[in-house]
Amino acid sequence: MKSIMEALEVNYQYPGSAADALNGLTMSIPEGKRTAICGHNGSGKSTFFLHAVGIHRPAAGLLTWKGTPLSYDRKQLQLLRQRVGLVFQDPEQQLILNTPFEDISYGLRNARVPEDEIRVRTLHILDSMGLGQLADTPLHHLSLGQKKRVALAGVLVLRPELLLLDEPTAYLDRSSERQLLEELSRIHESGITVVMATHDMNLAYAWADWVLVMDRGQCVMQGPPEEVFRDEARLQALGLELPLLLELWQALPEAMRNGVAPPRSVEELKRVALQFHYSC
């Protein structure tokens, strides 16, 4: 499996803090997949993301982009930040101009894209993300879900190769969450590698095709979700829980589960149950 970004033995400490935020982190983000990085708050997920866009520099160890170590000179960093898009947990953190239209064009202007092209690309992304109506509404009139989508659009418009999302569904209600996940599927299908950090195991289980589990600044488990979530004991030792769906599945009679792969969504689960019903 080819990795698009890799961390090798990375150590990092926040200034003024005694504990290591990253503690010999070795972890690889597979190219072209949907990866979920799971772990508690404080396990190092966000710190890794800030390394991935070159905002933090490892105290020891190194990061590579498609096999080449990151360079921290100004030009290269600017380039890296066009290739790697980071969407923060709190959209207020990265929105700066007054309206979605203006804000989305901000990153393009930093990348010295000509004004004509800025306009076209901004209008296009607004449309494709269903934000056309809101283009000129001031940000402080938008709901949280809308702000999150504007933040995402502002990153996507740069056409990154790798998209990093920090707790993308935090604070969202269920319908906004669903809308966002559909968006992410479309983005992934267009060929972008998508990574999300989350502590919501339900989300990771339902969405990812590759799961990395972090704990205390290290990567402690990795693999496809079926595999990672099979190791219930290990997860519990880490203080993480099984996804509700999987827990429910395991509560079902053996006869029903026999020989069937665990379902990834409620719909799948319903289908299995129905089939069983007929076969009975």
Added chain:
Amino acid sequence: MKSIMEALEVNYQYPGSAADALNGLTMSIPEGKRTAICGHNGSGKSTFFLHAVGIHRPAAGLLTWKGTPLSYDRKQLQLLRQRVGLVFQDPEQQLILNTPFEDISYGLRNARVPEDEIRVRTLHILDSMGLGQLADTPLHHLSLGQKKRVALAGVLVLRPELLLLDEPTAYLDRSSERQLLEELSRIHESGITVVMATHDMNLAYAWADWVLVMDRGQCVMQGPPEEVFRDEARLQALGLELPLLLELWQALPEAMRNGVAPPRSVEELKRVALQFHYSC
């Protein structure tokens, strides 16, 4: 059923906003129960809470406490706010002083409790909520789950008769959520009426013995959870979802569900499934 607090035809508009936040709200909180108020963001749940502690005054209609209309003179309000404890969604909003110890004593000091007693009561609540270790840790070093517990402790230390919680589990990981819910059960058993506003239907279903559904500033459904969640069509029309557990339950073969009350927790579901397994 005796009601501890009641809203009668309450209307309220936020200044500078055109829409009604409460629109003829008539709703009763039953005494001694665990009540969940469900509804979207903006359905009026938080506005009702702010009425319940006398921060907002109804433009029309009235609120009653154990049958007596609320009085808005200064003394009475101070008394009301000791009887009714409100825990806000975001602990950052509520925590004011520097350490859990200081912050928890804030409400007592406002209530003019003598200093000796403040000390005793604060230490006691810190201990009983497992926060003893953290008593003198600066608040910004605590995790979100810990902050939420401090906020809860700061309200409980006043020994309210009615405890209102706004989205108590929002942003929490599952283990912190479970810890909080256990705490709430203990509180409820000690004789306090507990009410939570939430848009998490899974939570409402698993926890409450009385459910109120709010929509656009009105109370549109009420009853025990089995009853409220039976009306799937109505809930969907309101844009709310069925609890996952209930959805799954309904997907199960008829033979299994026959004559059994829908389970309220994964454990219950497991038990039913096991029984079915044996009977098979």
Added chain:
Amino acid sequence: MIRLIDTYAYGNKLRSVSPLWKCGFTAAMFVLSYMSHPAVQLLTVGWMCLWTVGHARIPMRIYAGLLGTCFIFYAASLPAVLIEIAPSGTQLPGTTGAAFSFTFAHWTAYIPDSGVHASLLLLCRTAACVSCLSFMMLTTPVSELLQVMKWLRMPSLVIELMLIMYRFLFLLDTAAHDMYTAQMARGGHSGFKSRLADTASLVVRLFTKTMQRYKQLANGLIARGFTDEIHMAPYRAVSVPARYWRESCAGIAALLLVELWLRWRILL
């Protein structure tokens, strides 16, 4: 409260009209208001009201309330403008027949005619100016005013600072308001001492929050390619409906004519 004007500025019927034109129009009206006679100033008030309430569709209630709050200052300073105090028995200057006088321990307080006259003139001028200002702020959002300032070659640092301030005003205001509510719910702000302490702790919390926001915003913007400047979107010229051009030119011309006629009459 700070959202009220802002919301109308974004939602009014003149929002789509070029901000540059609106500012130019307001500036012209400001000059006219300052230079003209009371009669013309009162006409200006009526005409600007027509623009704000009629064309921009700002509700009359909001508009009147806004003008009302502006005039609190006028009313507050009236006593100082109106009342003259002089030692009793001296020749009272500026008066032929005082409309009101009151003597106490060798001092006389009185309202000279000239005072009444001056305060009425002042009323006309402030009313005209306030109606111009409210037209601009109710029809043009701050973000578009920033574009105009950029067009006027305001140093980019000022615009950047204004941009960030405006962006975070609402956030911090909400945070402060929420904390105040929570303090009230916990029985705070009871008595002078507790109000002092509660206000101080609120300010401190708000300050630490502000500094947290600063660190987060720095990371957020650097990740989006921020290096040294916040590049604003360029000013996009918007056409102004011919109707507004006609109406504004005709109106200004009419006001000027009235003004000239008044001056000519006085000369005679």
Added chain:
Amino acid sequence: MKAKKGLSTFLLALGFTVYLTVNEPQSAYAMHIMEGFLPVGWAVFWWAVFIPFFVLGLRSLMRITKETPELKLMLGLAGAFTFVLSALKIPSVTGSSSHPTGTGLGAVMFGPLPMSVLGSIVLLFQALLLAHGGLTTLGANAFSMAVAGPMIGYTVYRSMIASTGRQKLSIFLAAALADLSTYVVTSIQLALAFPAASGGIAASFLKFAGIFAITQIPLAISEGLITVLIWNWLQAY
């Protein structure tokens, strides 16, 4: 004659009503000179006096933001913070609430020159978003609130610290005097523009100071006290 008498009585009643309720939170903002109130000469004069300070402040800010561009974000947020502070109700001895100027604290924390820039932008936003103050009078208001207040606060703080070394007392006086001097300067500005018929500018100053500065004394004391509390807390962090 009769109509005139009625009119002046009405004007007077109106004035006194507001004068007596001047401590109400709504009217607290009335402390900024309103749009169109100053004669054109004085409006221009105060702009001319204010602009050099603004330019000086701006140049010092340009220097520091050139070295570290992120500081722009900090200054912008500090400005937003100052705005919210100036809209905050503070308790007063008389029981009612009004707003602090916050310039004393700002001047001690960020220095008086940056405050001249941040403070004047705050005033502009107050004019545009709250309709308090005005554009033609912005020069005068900015001079009293963003230049004179912070300068006096800062000077008081420095000299008190140097002479007595008592931090709390210095902070208290800096904040209280910054607040009070803002309104004294406002009164001077008004007196210059509206000299009294008998007694001239001095008499007029006493009248305006009676309205805008005397009423501010309890609030200035409150602001001083709060600023000391804030300072203690910030030190503890």
